[in-house]
Amino acid sequence: MPRKPMNFAVLIKTKNVFVLKKTAAIIMEQFDHKNHWENIYQNKALENLSWFEPNAEAALKQFEDLKISKQANIIDIGGGDSLLVDHLINLGFEHITVLDISEEAIIRAQKRLGHLAQKATWIVSDITAFKPTESYDFWYDRAVFHFLTTQKEINQYLEIMFEATSANALASIGTFSLNGPQKCSGITIKQYDEKDLVQTFNTYFERLFCTEINHCTPSLAIQQFIFCSFKKR
C-alpha cells in the first residue's frame, strides 16, 4: 500500500505534550518516502550521492560469483539512477529491469543512457506496493531493503519478492551491517548482520554465501555493507 500523506493541521493544533509525543511517532510512520527520494534526485548529482559506485564493482562481483547468465531476467530493486544498468547493458545482459520509487531517478537514468535506455525495462513503484507481471531469475537489491523498518513492510517485501521470482531464482541483498551507518540518505535504517539477514529471508530463500563489503563514499567515508546471496526454496 502506498504510504499516506501526513496531516500536519490535526497534529499541530494540540498542546497536550503526551499527544505531541504520540504524534511524533505518527509523523515518523507517515514520512513521505517518495517525496524524499524525488527531492534527492531533483537536487543532487549522481557523483555526490553517498551510494555512488562508479564501477558497480560490488554489484558485478555478485553477478560473477552467482554466474548470472546473460539471458537471465534481472531486476535491480531501487536501482535509482545508478550505473549498474549501464554496465549490465555493456556486458550484454539481455533482460534488465530497474525499479525505483523515484520517477526522477528513472528519468535521469534514461536520459543518461539515451537510446540504450530501450534495452532495459523501467518501473516506478514503491517495492512494498509492486505488482509484478513477470518472473525474475535474479533479484538484486543494494541499500533498499534496509529502509524497511516495520515487520509489516518487511513481510510485504518478502511476499512480493517470492511472487515475483521464478523457481530456483537467485537473489542478492545488500544492507548496512552492524558496523555500518545507522542512517542512509538521512533516514534511519535497519542494520543487519549475517545471521539476521539470513534469518529474515529464510522462509522463502536459502543462504548461499554472505560477505562484508566496505563502500567508500564520494566524501571518502567508509560504509560497511553485508551482502547475502540466496536461492529460492
Ligand SMILES: C[S@@+](CC[C@H](N)C(=O)[O-])C[C@H]1O[C@@H](n2cnc3c(N)ncnc32)[C@H](O)[C@@H]1O
Ligand atoms: C541508497 S539508494 C541505493 C541506490 C542503488 N541501489 C545503488 O546501490 O546505487 C536507495 C534507492 O532506493 C530507492 N528506494 C527507496 N525506498 C524505496 C522503496 N520503498 N521502493 C523502491 N525504491 C526505493 C531510492 O529512490 C534510491 O534510488
